[in-house]
Amino acid sequence: MNAPAVGVRRADDRAKTKISWLDSKHSFSFGDNYDPDNTHHGLLLVNNDDIVNPGTGFDTHPHRDMEIVTWVLRGSLVHQDSTGHSGVIYPGLAQRMSAGRGILHSEKNDSWTLTGEQSHSEPVHFVQMWVVPDESGITPGYQQLEIDDELLRGGLVTIASGMPEHGDDTAITIRNRHAALHGARMEPGDSVELPQAPYLHLFVARGEVTLEGAGPLHEGDAVRFTASGGQRVTATEPAEILVWEMHAGLSAA
Secondary structure (H helix, E strand, O other): OOOOOEEEOHHHHHHEEOOEEEEEEEEEEOOEEEOOOOOOOOOOEEEEEEEEOOOEEEEEEEEEEEEEEEEEOOOOOOEEEEEOOEEEEEEEEEEEEOOOOEEEEEOOOOOOHHOOOOOOOOEEEEEEEEEEOOOOOOOOEEEEEOOOOHHHOOEEEEOOOEEEEOOOOOOOOOOOOOOOEEEEEEOOOOOOOOOEEEEEEEEEEOOOOEEOEEEEEEEEOEEEEEOOOEEEEEEOOOOEEEEEEOOOOOHHH
């Protein structure tokens, strides 16, 4: 059994990919930014903090055997995939793509191509997170769901989960019964309690908070917990946090 541990990872220590149309910061090894000592935490393999310029984005590319959750913080992102799904993702709309035995998809900041509205000049800022599925080779799938703004302002709300106890919650479904993603939008003074789990990952997507026992956390900071939970997170300015609760690691997935 793992001993309790709390590891703070600062925003500036993340690997970065910066090109003409993309500013991406990686919490874990990703693409050409490979670190054998930083490949995952629990079941979470990717936590990418991306800003994409208007009219640009990720061209069609493949994925396999991965549960991919996208959460937009600002702007809008167009998703299109080889199963025929397409749509515009915006703040408050949770999206999950199950790559399964293989899927092709693209993600672009060009919502006007679907809506017919005038083109815009606003970048899209989103967090994309990957967790491993329970089983490989499943049928690819897609789901999106509006998570009510008022719910997100009332404490930690389940955004995505495969855990049986969240079956009745308003959340998107992921194909891993050991993992759940929670989120909260917080005003100064608001406080939430982290769940107890063998693995937790806290990411400060916007703003600034204080973590009980660890002090201030700024935008882009993350904390990796092992055999821990119950600490309180308190906003010191308007903030948004994302928390992965994981009851297994990769070897037990």
